Amino acid sequence: MIAALRATGEIMAAAWRDSPGRMALSVVLMILGGAAPPLLALALKDGIDQVVAGDVAGAVLTGGLVGTLAVCSLMLHHFAFIPYGEAADLVTVTMDCELIELANGSAGLEHHERPDYANEISLLRKEIGQYPDALVGLMALLSLGVSTAFTAWLLASVSPWLMLLPVAALLPMYATHRAQDVQNGARERSATVSRQARNLFELGTSAAPAKEIRVFRLQDEFRRRHHALWADEGRVLARAELRSALIEAAGQLAFSAAYIAAVLLSLRQAISGHGSVGSVVLVITLATQVNRQINSALEMFRRLQRMTRGMTRLRWLRALIAAHQPPPADAEVPDSIRTGIRLTDVAFAYPGTGRTSLHEVNLTLPAGSTVAIVGENGAGKSTLVKLLCRFYDATAGAIELDGTDIRRFPLDAWRGRIATGFQDFVRFEVAAGQTVGVGDLPFLNDENAVLAALDRASAASVIDQLDQGLTTQLGKTYANGRELSGGQWQKLALSRAMMRKAPLLLILDEPTSALDAEAEHQLFERYAEHGRRIGQANGTITVLVSHRFSTVKMADLIVVVANGHIAEAGNHASLLELGGTYASLYRLQAAAYQS
Structure with a gap:
């Protein structure tokens, strides 16, 4: 009461x-x-x-x-x-x-x-x-x-x-x-089942999964599972x-x-x-x-x-x-990077899992360098990126920028100096120009800034194909909205990552998964070149994350992540000479593409 x-x-x-x-x-x-x-x-x-x-x-x-x-x-x-x-x-x-x-x-x-x-x-x-x-x-x-x-x-x-x-x-x-109270208890006990049933309903009624549902003839299976889940919830309720x-x-x-x-x-x-x-x-x-x-x-x-x-x-x-707000900041984010980012004995376990995703990570990302983080799915690459962006803080160890723990920086100020492109990018259903412009809000409606970002991401062709250019409404939510292909959406997301002209950290976390290996390699070459230009001015570190070893050989430093730790690190030539995991997987993937 x-x-x-x-x-x-x-x-x-x-x-x-x-x-x-x-x-x-x-x-x-x-x-x-x-x-x-x-x-x-x-x-x-x-x-x-x-x-x-x-x-x-x-x-x-x-x-x-x-x-x-x-x-x-x-x-x-x-x-x-x-x-x-x-x-x-x-x-x-x-x-x-x-x-x-x-x-x-x-x-x-x-x-x-x-x-x-x-x-x-x-x-x-x-x-x-x-x-x-x-x-x-x-x-x-x-x-x-x-x-x-x-x-x-x-x-x-x-x-x-x-x-x-x-x-x-x-x-x-x-x-x-x-x-x-009795009914509330029942709803809480069945919350997981209810969420699963709603997820099936959304999959079965959305446009994106429609092709696979039909090809693999999943209609009856979806209905059966959906009915079984609601039946389980119904019995409890x-x-x-x-x-x-x-x-x-x-x-x-x-x-x-x-x-x-x-x-x-x-x-x-x-x-x-x-x-x-x-x-x-x-x-x-x-x-x-x-x-x-x-x-x-x-x-x-x-x-x-x-x-x-x-x-x-x-x-x-x-x-x-x-309770999850960051500790008080007592240091200012520098205007440029002098030496680099250093990870010392970094370990991390996702809260509530009890399972360590990263352990004993010791790594230096030199100022002005292009760093490629490679490894198989689930190796810990994206977890490392989350720590750099401070979506989580390390469970143990420290991540330092020019000797200062990044946890001492104001969080908004730190993220304000990061530019990112993620594999699970957002499809902002707004005008095409604003879909890119949100990458740097002060320049949201600055046409020149948006066009420059599109050019840096090699995505100007996407806008050229739209009837109203940057003002074209995107997305099926609107009656007059223009739907794009997966690759086009991805290019606009990459352009969004290019909006900030002088970030301290440019992270591209498998952002080209919808592209073939050759197209990814060409884009990574372009991004690496862009990273080197801004790196010369303010020490920007460009981080390219990929599971394709053959597309990142231009990087100054290649870091191989395996089972939550750094297995190897070096440039392309030194890693090939080492004859370890990188060399083996690089040759294996290269042979597959050649065949």
Whole structure:
């Protein structure tokens, strides 16, 4: 209950910050709307007593009041919905923005890559969409609170014993609270299965996998697996639904007994002369209202419980992101690199796995050099790149730039001097020029800067093929959007990496996977030449990551990663002379391409 009250306060505070005028108007209208039904019952009592007493004039006036209160009961809540419905939408936008900020506001990637964190964030995404309903529920609970207070006062005026009727209403509310806990537990237990089923659904309904699904005749297999996953989740949820239904039924039966007792008590008082006919009508009307209030309250409490779970997860995510903020910086990122980047006894294990991905890495990347990191899939190449970008910090050891640990630099300032192109690049569905320009936001709409980046990436031909050039809308999200091939998207991503003119570190992590080996080799040659030019000016280090050994032989330093450690390091000629892993795999791949 404390968690529910805390969540209520947070949602109401957020709504008030976004729309104080709307919320104030809604509160007034909901209070009046809550008071109208019990006052209507009181007016009915007085009207009936006046009719029995023969007071025609009083009965007519009371009838008019009854009509007015009936209209208020029906209309005030509807009028209140307009402002608080708009406030609810604004709260949802605020919460969406906060979730986006939290998802991208941490120093690293741990909350994206850990499965247990992914489950929590997946549930939070779903629950945030229910926040408008939650705010509607809170406003309805406010109205119910006012209505219940008036109802209790009027019941007490007939008999103090009738005060127990609203108290009895707490039993089904508590039962609903317990039932919701049962359902929440079931949803959490089935979260992984649910995420897998949604992933299958997205694969089966998206355009990208459609070709392989048809060629490999996977339709039936997708349906079978999707059905099996939902069946597994359904069994867990069905058991929870049955158990929660029995709990709620017990609460409702308890209140029904109290309802019957209240009606019998009012009839007994009327028969014994201690009450009027109007009092009997009052009790029956109020008891019926209490029953409706309970049913409404139960639904509102369900919404409140869902909102409570969502707010609890949101607080968890806030705490998680806050705990993963980088340590205070006490050094400035230099304008240029004098000696290079040195990795000393670096080890790393992904959080939550207990498995070491890198161990005892000792390596120097000289200033102004072009460094190729090669190795088979899973060797640890991309993990090394993540440490250089500080998506994670090393578990042990240190990474130093000119003798200064990079953890001492302000994180934003360090990343501001890095340019990257990744294998799993983003397809920004915006204007073609902006797809490139986001690589250096101050020059987002600078046509000359974008064209220069396209030229450095050998991607100007992609723009030349678009009818509206840099202003062409990209992506299928838009009716007039132009869809590109995988290779074209990749070239624009590479151009994005070339937007920053003088980075300290240029990293290309298998960015040409959609290209053949010859095309990759030519691009790497061009990038290496570009890296050497800017390296002469400010010591920029260019890092090329590839699993194709034959495409990186132009590099000044070739680093072979195997099983999480540095197996070999040197230039192409020295590694061939060494006759180790590089030489073996280079000749093997070269022979395969020649054949």
